[in-house]
Amino acid sequence: MELPYAEPYKIKMVESIKRSTKEQRLKWIKEAHYNLFNLSSDKVFIDLLTDSGTGAMSDKQWAEMMIGDESYAGSSSFEKLKKTVKKITGFEYFLPTHQGRAAENVLFSALVKEGDIIPGNSHFDTTKGHIEFRKATAVDCTIDEAFDTSINHPFKGNIDLKKLEKVFKTHSNKKIPFVILTITCNSAGGQPVSLENCRQVSALCKQYKIPLYFDAARFAENAYFIKRREPGYENKTIKEIVKEVFSYGDGMTISAKKDGLVNMGGFIALNNYEVFKQATVFNIMFEGFITYGGMNGRDMGALAVGLDESTEINYLESRVEQIAYLGKKLVEYGVPVQQPFGGHAIFLDANKFVPTIPREEYRAQALAIELYIVGGIRGVEIGTVLADRDPVTRKNRYPELELVRLAIPRRTYTNNHMDYVAATLKNIYDTRHEAKSGYVITEEAPIMRHFTVKFEKI
Ligand SMILES: Cc1ncc(COP(=O)(O)O)c(C=O)c1O
Missing domain, CATH: 3.90.1150.10 (Aspartate Aminotransferase, domain 1)
Structure with a gap:
């Protein structure tokens, strides 16, 4: 008999839940x-x-909570997280925030102006909210297949390149501060974006000199789908796939409450020093000093471990x-x-x-x-x-x-x-x-x- 699948963990602590009539x-x-x-x-x-923020942490994450460094500036927990973010994403600069929408608030404060256009794949509600709050417009360029629940397309989160190019041709690139690619695409049903699509969107963005940012809340789950569904990636590790995905972008925002495997947290990571400098000002104003940005030291430590765990195939x-x-x-x-x-x-x-x-x-x-x-x-x-x-x-x-x-x-x-x-x-x-x-x-x-x-x- 073929052995059934079983979870690669056992349970150490339980929480009661209540029945009702x-x-x-x-x-x-x-x-x-x-x-x-x-x-x-x-x-x-x-x-x-x-x-979002409702998952169970591992024993290793809890152990990290106990040794969190709560220093206001330059804590070792921050350094741990910074090192892990660089290792996993490849992005040079990093700013912690208290959650995903806070990362959007900080980055968009630096980049989005009234009248701007921000194309993407079914923007998440907080992303759209932060765009519209600034009197800018979110343009949905998701492929049409995403809107038919019965079509079995492997990458329904993909951007339609024709729709995207139409937006690029209709508006000057001065009006388009960036494109945002959400992996996986929550609003389209947690559907993944293929690596090929990341590559093509990135190439089109480069052609029109428009930066590409990822909304990376579920970047690890997205990489799992690439490994399982995209030819050529079946033998790559999740960490290799993740690195390649991020290599096509200029930066990312993330709600770490998802694939960071923590109950609270988020961050911005990016390559452009000028944007980092501008975002730093808003981070200090809205979130906290740049080495904690609204997070506890212990939470940053748990997030560093979580990012490593979520990018493992077993998990x-x-x-x-x-x-x-x-x-x-x-x-x-x-x-x-x-x-x-x-x-x-x-x-x-x-x-x-x-x-x-x-x-x-x-x-x-x-x-x-x-x-x-x-x-x-x-x-x-x-x-x-x-x-x-x-x-x-x-x-x-x-x-x-x-x-x-x-x-x-x-x-x-x-x-x-x-x-x-x-x-x-x-x-x-x-x-x-x-x-x-x-x-x-x-x-x-x-x-x-x-x-x-x-x-x-x-
Ligand atoms: C794709 C995506 N982006 C951004 C956010 C916002 O993150 P947070 O709830 O941490 O503010 C979420 C939250 O569900 C999300 O799913």
């Missing part, structure tokens, strides 16, 4: 104004809201294959999900799951709420609520996809939890025709509304 959850979600962000964690059984295999395990179960049950499966999450296709709920009534949000009510599972809407309003017309933006993201925290849940999630969804799917109406917004913030928006049931 459907009646309790109906009450709690109403009190939370039908916004899953408003639920306290003890009201959630399996929390798939995000994979990545258990990580990405757990997502595929859940995905395969759902496909078996007929539940419509984004394919191929992403690196950090499974995305339910609400347009196919509950087409009976009108889009104006936030069908993906309605599905996420139902998943909580039936199983105590918290996912998140990646659809019209997240897409927010057009900054000029203030009308709802309707994205191509209405998704519910089930993000799996790293090294946190077992495959029994995945079985529970799949069974809950099967039960909802079997009664999907009964769903006829959704929700109406009663209160919302002017930007990034999804975190605090309030709904009423129609």
Whole structure:
């Protein structure tokens, strides 16, 4: 008999999670104004809201926490992290920040002006938020295949070179401070970008003298997909692939809460000394001195170890294959999900799951709420609520996809939890025709509304 796959780790510490009844959850979600962000964690059984900062650290990372150097300036933890960042990414200069959006805030403060255009592949919401906050425009150049959840393209995060060149031809390069390539592409379903695409985008950027930056939150998962799917890379190590990917860019921002394997942290790394100098000023203003940038010494030490661990094949295999395990179960049950499966999450296709709920009534949000009510599972809407309003017309933006993201925290849940999630969804799917109406917004913030928006049931 062929031996089944087993995780390359054992569990040293456990945390209890609470079960609840459907009646309790109906009450709690109403009190939370039908916004899953408003639920306290003890009201959630399996929390798939995000994979950001919610994973388990290793014994080696915890050991590093104990020897963190909390000196204000020039701590040894900073030096450790700086050395690791150089080793893993190859970028010359490095600035720690407290998380990913802080890195965006610092770098964009240095680079983005009103009226600028920033092309990319389905910019993440905080990235877009920081662009639009500066009255600049994010232009999505993702390949069309990304928007059809049933097409099995191996690199749905890729940029369409024709779309990108059209933007370059329409606007002067003085108006385009950089292109941002998100690896993997969260908003398109955790889909990877191929090395070939990195190379081609980089070449086009060079031709038009426009810098290329990576949003590298899930750079290690992206490298795993390259190793598994891109011809010529099957025998390369993850660290070799990562180095090659970054060699095509001028710099990166990262939320280290993902592939940094830490609960909090982020950084900027880049090659251009002038940009580094400008960003340094904003880092000191917004984050802290340049050798901690909002992070504790102990967190920087844990991040240095995390970056080394996340770029090892053993870890990545258990990580990405757990997502595929859940995905395969759902496909078996007929539940419509984004394919191929992403690196950090499974995305339910609400347009196919509950087409009976009108889009104006936030069908993906309605599905996420139902998943909580039936199983105590918290996912998140990646659809019209997240897409927010057009900054000029203030009308709802309707994205191509209405998704519910089930993000799996790293090294946190077992495959029994995945079985529970799949069974809950099967039960909802079997009664999907009964769903006829959704929700109406009663209160919302002017930007990034999804975190605090309030709904009423129609
Ligand atoms: C691709 C991507 N970029 C940026 C961010 C922002 O990072 P943070 O939540 O650490 O501010 C995230 C967070 O989920 C992300 O997925």
